[in-house]
Amino acid sequence: QQQVKQSPQSLIVQKGGISIINCAYENTAFDYFPWYQQFPGKGPALLIAIRPDVSEKKEGRFTISFNKSAKQFSLHIMDSQPGDSATYFCAASKAASKLTFGTGTRLQVTL
Amino acid sequence: GAGVSQSPSNKVTEKGKDVELRCDPISGHTALYWYRQRLGQGLEFLIYFQGNSAPDKSGLPSDRFSAERTGESVSTLTIQRTQQEDSAVYLCASSLALYLRVDFGPGTRLTVL
Secondary structure (H helix, E strand, O other): OOOEEEEOOEEEEEOOOOEEEEEEEOOOOOOEEEEEEEOOOOOOEEEEEEOOOOOEEEEOOEEEEEEOOOOEEEEEEOOOOHHHOEEEEEEEEOOOOOOEEOOOEEEEEEO | OOOOEEEOOEEEEOOOOOEEEEEEOOOOOOEEEEEEEOOOOOEEEEEEEEOOEEEEOOOOOOOOEEEEEOOOOOEEEEEOOOOHHHOEEEEEEEEOOOOOOOEEOOOEEEEEO
């Protein structure tokens, strides 16, 4: 049973554009929603995280938008750069004890 | 400071052999997690430790998989009688406490021939 659905599977964005990745969850007990960035051959690295008591969180060029009623959250990467090319995973957990991951989005930022 | 470290970085073994994968979490991190990542797929939860106890082992795929943690530090994931479907990257992660960031190690790439 896949509890976190992520889309799209892959994404190509021009340099300077906005990258948008979406996730939907099923378990209403989830209360922690992080996004991870993974480069080839490396472990995932925490990018940004949000809790359901806020609808948006911004850190630099990265923004999480959260819609509790729709059980959806998304990552927006503003002014996308070639260095942002990586695989992005959304995740969800209850009390951060056991992260349930989406299937990942491979982002390619072209020049 | 030092991050989560894992060893070996790569392990090639023959079907039926046992393997041990090691994780050294960030010093002071009480929570430790093991995940599995098959090629091109998302991360699959295996087991979670709080201190030396494992309150959640629900992700271990079979009784061939086991894990232990000692001294609230190093953890070992053991896979007995390896099968080809065990081939994956095994990732370890740790966190200082609940609701705080979870830091991942670089992983151990296991290949079962």
